[in-house]
Amino acid sequence: MIARIFPSVPQSITVFVFWLLMAEDASPGTLVLAAFLAWLMPQIAARLEREFARIGEARILLPLGAKLLWDVVVANITVARQVLGPEDRLKPGFIWIPLELTNIHGISALTSVITLTPGTLTAELSADRSHLLVHCLHVEDPEQMIREIKQRYEAPLRRVFP
Amino acid sequence: MEFALASGIGVLVAAGVYLLLRARTFDVILGLTLLSYATNLLIFASGRMVVGKPPVLRALVEPVRANYADPLPQALVLTAIVIAFAMTAVVVVVAMRNHADLRSDHVDGREPERKPDAGPEDERSRDA
Amino acid sequence: MIDLMNLVISGAMVVVGCAMLLALWRLVRGPTAPDRILALDTLYVATIAEVVLLGMLDETEVYFEIALIIAMLGFFGTVVLSKYVIRRDIVE
Amino acid sequence: MQHLVLAPIVLPLVTGAILLMLERRHDVRVLRSGAWIGLALLLAAAVALVARADGGGIEAYLLGDWPSRLGIALMLDRLSALMVLTTTLLAIPALLYACAGWDRRALHFHALFQIQLAGLNGAFLTGDIFNLFVFFEVMLIASYGLLLSGARGERIAAGMHYVVFNIAASTLFLIALGLLYGMLGSLNMAELAVRVAAVAPEDVALVRVTLGLLLVVFCAKAALLPMYLWLPETYARAPAAVAALFVIMTKVGLYALLRTGSLWFGDMAGPFEGFARGPLLVLGMATMLLGSLGVVGALRLRIAAAYLVLMSAGTLFVAFALAQPGTIAAGLYYLPQSCFAAAALFLVAHIVQRQRGRAGDRVLPTGLALPLQTGLLFMVTALALVGLPPLSGFIGKFLMLAAVPAGDIGWVYFSVLASSLLALVGLSRSGSRLFWRTVEDQRDTDSVDGQPRVTRMEFAATALLLALVVAMSVFPAPVLRYTTATAEQLLAPADYVREVRATTPQVRAP
Amino acid sequence: MRLAVDIATLFLLVVGCFFVFLGSFALVKLSSFFHRIHGPTKASTLGVGCILAASVLHRAIHGTGLHPRELLITVFLFLTAPVAAHLMSRAALSLMDRRPEAPCSGTEPEGHIRDDADERAEQQARERAEGRDDG
């Protein structure tokens, strides 16, 4: 029943918050409208989605986000150095990373995270969704890199998207 | 600033006209697109150039021309943009069909090497 | 302070403008289609920055929607163009 | 009934929208009856409008209850009412003809048809120059639809030409409008008339360019030499019913020319009085001659019909460019009848095309003799178009020639008479080849197998058009009285301006 | 307080511009597509994020109050930028002569990316011409 009215609770919450943020107003009218939209939008979306994301351990998200933010800053400094430095010192290359994540939401989250972090960029997901192709701007040791990604990001993500 | 806008419009017009006179449908479409940018800017320019005074009324700012940009040309441009889009959609589809039906993406539906039509001798018998 | 702030904002606009010109250079130079798509994407991002700066300078909020839409469309454009390069048929 | 002015625009639009909805039911009868109800109401409205306009007053209908300088005003005067009625009368046979089968082969036909009518009527009724542009576009885009829906092959190529050319012209229209607003600061045509007259001397040249560009657009839509190249192929390739309706489209450009000319270049226009009349006159005559030459050279009847449209446009250019009360009245008399006759010719051509089978409407000798009724229809049409007596084409041309000012007699007489002669030569040739059995034996080109039969409804549609022509020939006096009054109204733009300015909103502050 | 916020704003602005510029600079400076793409996807995104943050701060002090909705754009950008980069690299991959083979580990050299509009069409034209010769 709840699922019928709110096909995806996270989505409803997102829309609700999103609307309040956009409208910059918390008057009763806005709240009612926001609630209405929070009901309506997932309804529309539900017609187009086969399955909605289910979130496992949501509380991990916060530390993960903080870690990610830091990584992003670091990544940018790294990239700045690499860009400004001489290009021939780089050792670029592609790496296939085997995945343990099976949830597509998790995979996409991982993809984004990899792209946002230093010197790596996901280029392709293999057809069976078991490997990610990652381009690295500078890679000394591929194995090390794979390990680091799996441990640093994939593991927590597997808990979020079981 | 006036010069920049005017010259920008001029460049768009020149490029648009040049592409409009090409023989391929796609080039013509590009030309029309550029021309529509130019016209939009030109109509917009008829309200003169005002930086930083969008015609969205704000409290305490008196609604007179000195405080806001001219809203009317903006409304006209909006209409023009929409109409130009509609026209582009149609012309794009016509170009597709043109190519599909006549196997040529020449604007006239056929390559110019061929004569436009059979000569009058073929069509007319000796009966004057 | 306001003057300094405005000066910095103006300066920032110049810098971001240079970024746009650089992106333009790549856009025109190519050489490959993905390069151009990337350049266009970058141009969009830089434009968002430019618009936001403009909003700061003019102290108005009307540019928010523009920035939002540019962000949305920058992504959309990239999706469509990349899909075209990959498949030719953007809706399959 | 102050809202009556609105009816010719909103009525077909709403009908079109409803028809679009009804398409789901996949029942062509429902669609047709809907279309006919809409058209009947439109006809009633058009007749009522003419009756009202004939009262002599000029009416401004303030949309949104805004004063005309702020909002958009619909204007009802004799000219607009006449044009609306002409459109409606033309639409009836066109729809009748289409209902014989084409409407089932062209997707969205009925909706597009109604919207085309709305666009045409809107262009005739609006008193705002930008709104005129919008309705031009409504009309054009619907015409693209009518031309291209269900189209294949060559028709698409012709459509390409038409579409691209018109988009280019519309672009020019917009450029001119931008400059116009930038220079004069208003969009209301009456308001502009006042402002045009008061242009500062140093701006005159610039405003001349602006208005000149505007006129170029109108001339391009009305197919004035040398911008007529889009017309023959388009009209010759369009589906017959659509081509019949298209005949009014060139007249929209002429209408706009007449309207703006009377308001902006009339006797209150100061530095712009008589602007561009000379070139228009010369080009009009050239168009006329070239059109008639096209009729002579045409290899197909429909091409000939298209060139005849061109020729009548040229005639109207001349009539309007002379700007005498008599010539304008004559032109306005000539306009509807030439529409009806040209439309009839397109329909006849289509009938011929099917009755002659593989030879189509090409002017080839064949071993087929066409039925007498087709021949009669053709003959009456041709007479009306060429301007031979006793039909209305003759009356129109005669009235125009009689009113030509003394200084212009030579060339105008020559061009009108010579073009009529050329058209006569061309049509007599096509007619004798098409309708008479010209070779004794049947050829393989004469097979009529596989051609849809010409139905009674199609004949009726054509006959209806011709009945209109004949009616205009037999009772020209009331029509001419009306058009003469129209011409007088047009030549007194001050009244128009005064009327527009005097109309105040109902509840808002003026 | 105002001063602190202003300084923060200025700092964010400077950093933001720097990164935005850096992203574009990378685009120009680096030699191949897969090198260039690293610049804009990371640096430009962060740069715009900084500028937006600066804008929020600036408004909070000098404008009409706190408008956190501008951060929505940042969020939006951070969500879309990596996916856009992913798509672009896929596009580039699909044009590569020697694509990385099926999943395996280890590095692979980068191949040459064809110019889509140009080379593929030419190649096809060539193929068509040859086909016609055969027929």
Added chain:
Amino acid sequence: MLLLLLALPFVAALAIAMARGASRRTVAWLAAAAPVLGLGMLGWLTPAVMAGSELREIVSWLPQGGLALGLHLDGLAWMFAGLVLGIGALIVLYAHYYLAEEDSARRFFGCLMLFMGAMLGVVLAHNLLVLVVFWELTSISSFLLIGFWTGRQDARQGARMALTITGMGGLALLGGVLLIGRVVGSYELDAVLAGGDAIRASALYPAILGLVLAGVFTKSAQFPLHFWLPQAMAAPTPVSAYLHSATMVKAGVFLLARLHPALAGTDLFFYVVTTVGAVTLLIGAWYAIFQHDLKGLLAYSTISHLGLITLLFGLSTPMAVVAGVFHILNHATFKASLFMAAGIIDHECGTRDLRRLGNLRKYMPYTAALAIVASLAMAGIPLLNGFLSKEMFFAEALEAGEQSAFRVAISIAALLYGVFGVAYSLRFVHDAFLGRGPRALPVEPHEPPVWMQVPVAILVALCLAVGILPGLVIEPVLKTAVAGTLGEAAPEFSLAVWHGWNLPLVMSIAGVLGGLLFYFALRRLFALHDAMLRTWGRHLYHVNVEKLFNAAWAFTARVAAGGIRRSLFWMIVVVLVVGSAPFIGQEASLLGDLPAPQPMPALGWVLWAVLVASTLATVAWHGKRLTALIVIGATGLMVSVAFAMLSAPDLALTQLLVEMVTIALMMMALNYLPKQSKQARTPFRRWRDALISIVAGVGVAGLAYAMLVRTPDGAVSAEMLARSLPEAYGANVVNVILVDFRGFDTFGEITVFAVAALVVHAMLRFARMRPDEVMPGPPVQLPIPADLTQLLFPLALTVSIYLFLRGHNAPGGGFIAGLAIAVPVLIKYVLQGARAVEATFGFDYVRGISIGLLLAAAGGLGSLLFGLPFLTSGHVDLHLPVIGSLPLASALVFDTGVYVVVFAGALLILSTMGTVRRRTLAAEEAA
């Protein structure tokens, strides 16, 4: 009465046309009824006419234009009407027997009645315009009659030639009549005839004369436009007899007689008409002699006689006019009978070639006798009617003009005419009825049915009666006719066979003798004739007409060739001309006094640079289409940002959205177009185009600059700003303009948008097309971006609703919101595939468009309920318990309509385009 008379033939024509399935006899009776009844009516009116009173009937037609169906019956009209009806009746009788079984009697008699009516109209017309009307009707109906045997090429050609030449004359006549009307101020014959002096004094007189004479000469087959008449002999013989001897060709000289008081009396008239008449007279006669075709001979002799009549009218003395009118009558009688005789010969012998005929008196003695008498009348032998008028002609010729040289020339012409006339009459008589022969006839000649001879006999009897007893038979008629022609200037005269020995009689005798000699010298003269000009008029006509058709075709084809590009080229050229013309001579006014331009912010330069560079790059790369598309995206972006910078946020938003949707659309199209443009190797064209486009660019830039530096004054928008908030309750003035001030524009605009979507749908719904290049493999999966949209899609929808609701007070509004909702849905299409989206989305776009339009219309029409005009906005503040105040403007309904139309339209376009391939594949599988 006159109206009834005029209506008779038309009624008959109508009756015949309606009488489907009637027997030939019925049709003939119907056709005969008209002239017979008409003659009866005419007879009834005769006493009045003879008494000199003039009947007149006027039916109002177009009073403002001076066009009234005015009819009158004076002497001249009476005579001609009698001619038309009388001979008409005989012709009907004759034709009934003449027509073959397979000929459609209905068609023939229908056209004949039409012609008869037209001819009656010409003679009865009192209004010159009405005369022109019927004049052209005779041309048209004669076209139908000449071309009666449609299968014969010569018939068709002859018909067309006749129509062309006489139609030309008719148009010229129209011009002339209009000019007369201009001078006199009326088209009524009274006024025109009374205004003769004014006409002759007018500066337009030469033009009037030229135009009217052009009409006269073409109709009456005068040199050099005579050649159509022999060609028209391809008509059935009754037609030739009726039209080309008795009536239609006489219309020309009738008009000459009619307008004689108004036009004649000047040297110009005299010399032109007499010269043309004389030349025609001789040439016609000369050619007549050498014709081998019986009807050809008669045709040329007719030309000659018409020349004679013209000459007589040219001489302009009262007696010459009398002679002219008299000869009209005479010629009609004998020539009609001769034609009918020729028809009988043709009918019974199967040929009309004089070289094969001969000695027919043996086979058809009665016909021979009649024909011989008639031809003697033609030759002007005494005791026959031809003699009388010929005598009169000789007498007038001897006194012609003031200059003796001219008089001598005319007299010699007259004498030669006498000689030639006798010669061709002899040739007719001798070669057909006397001498040896006939040779190689397809059938054995015999007498025709007696009813075919009766008309001939009647006419021949008339010839004799007039010739023997002129005073009794014809004088009253002639006097009446002349009185109608000349009015008070009519001379007193009396007709008699014997005038005593005088010069004309000598000339007659000389003529007869000369003719005999001439005829017997004929064999030698054939060579001379051949050496002379061939029938060059016809030849010239053919060459010219053929040339005209080809030239017209070639010209139009050549002008129209080049298609779109030439169209556009010309338009641009016209624009350049129009744009530059006003500045010629006053270049300074373009810029005027320049105020200082505004300073340029740095951002402006960046935008400018990117805009210009990307535009030029688009041009440079236009051959590589994907590249061009990507690059043009940057141009669009810059235009949007320029809008944003120049205080137009709504524009920036719209431009951006539209830009994006356009690019998507073009990408879809590109899939079905070649990926590269073939570059034509036409450097000239490229340079020319480049030059024009640069001129155009500079021109527009100049105009824009000139406009920008002028300070605006009095724009209406100031008032809009002031009234937007208090009266339209919107802070975003642009949106207020869109939905309120100028809501009607928006109404039109969404209609355009909706129709564009419908057009796309209509064009692609059933189109089968394949892309040039199909990527191998199944549809590609893009799971990661697809997954992202799960998060973004509802947010994007929310953004759209936000933009919509905020529109009235902040940038946004129905249109922008509508596109903003289309974009995320399109992303769904791209990433999940059309099948997935359409299968689940369940939204009929076409119906959506319809609903949207109706909503918008309803929003506008709502105000009508309150008696206010369309689109008048209303505004209420709803106070709800919990929610608080809810401002509702009726413009919101309208804007909702916009929203729905735009959303549905955009998606209809995109989904139709995106799914072409799928539909094609499905259709191919089904097939």
